[in-house]
Amino acid sequence: MQDSLSQTFSALADPTRRALLARLSKGEASVSDLAKPFLKEMSLPAVTKHLKVLEKAGLITKGREAQWRPCKLNVVPIKDATDWMEQYRIFWEESLDRLDDYLKTVTTKQKSKGSKNGRSKQTK
Amino acid sequence: MQDSLSQTFSALADPTRRALLARLSKGEASVSDLAKPFLKEMSLPAVTKHLKVLEKAGLITKGREAQWRPCKLNVVPIKDATDWMEQYRIFWEESLDRLDDYLKTVTTKQKSKGSKNGRSKQTK
């Protein structure tokens, strides 16, 4: 058995499953509704399996209504994954800062037609 | 070949690889440095393979310095993955709002010993 973060990431690591989630973000849908856009590319049981993966990862829950299984999105594991990723946010914000500084340097250079230093990355 | 989001998510879907990234977030390290904490559980070539997965996903880059291959974190794909997840943020914020409302209702009830509305979720 896998830890739940791994399960979430691996559920998300498939474009069909991400598309299913995207569809469900617009509202509940039955299995055949969900499958419809994919039936050119794969069989219904294949979609069933994808849904099972999503269900095991806690990303969707299936209800029952007559012969339909209305699926709905559960976003909690996505939030958990996002929370995990947050620990890296500082890194890309940092690098955006550097980009910012760099752009400022370029702008300055353009205005003053000259650089105060020979290196490219030096500001700040 | 996989699309890059799938590659990122699938690279992140392994606790060893996430631990490697976490280690790299503290600074560059060589392969053997990185491997050290895992050598009780797996062989060095296994770690090499994990690093290759991370490298192919663009999450790290390997340099060379004598016989060492210093690895460093590249956080861009993580940002991309986060950006993708952002489309779901509204959902969990929504549900936190509902929780918030609920807590407010409970508090109000405690203070006023009565509820202003007759909705179903208010008890308990």
Place this chain on the structure above:
DNA sequence: TGGTTAATTAACCTGAAAGTTAAATATGCA
């Protein structure tokens, strides 16, 4: 009761992921 629709299960195939051990490749240094 029997037919239709919705969905799942079973049995199977193929390929790739994740690990192994052993051998090969670089690089530094005495």
Place this chain on the structure above:
DNA sequence: TGCATATTTAACTTTCAGGTTAATTAACCA
């Protein structure tokens, strides 16, 4: 040169993911 260290590659095994087709289950409806 030749040995030691760092890392990768090769060859192999096992397990699992993702797909298939065919059969089965479940519910509705006439």
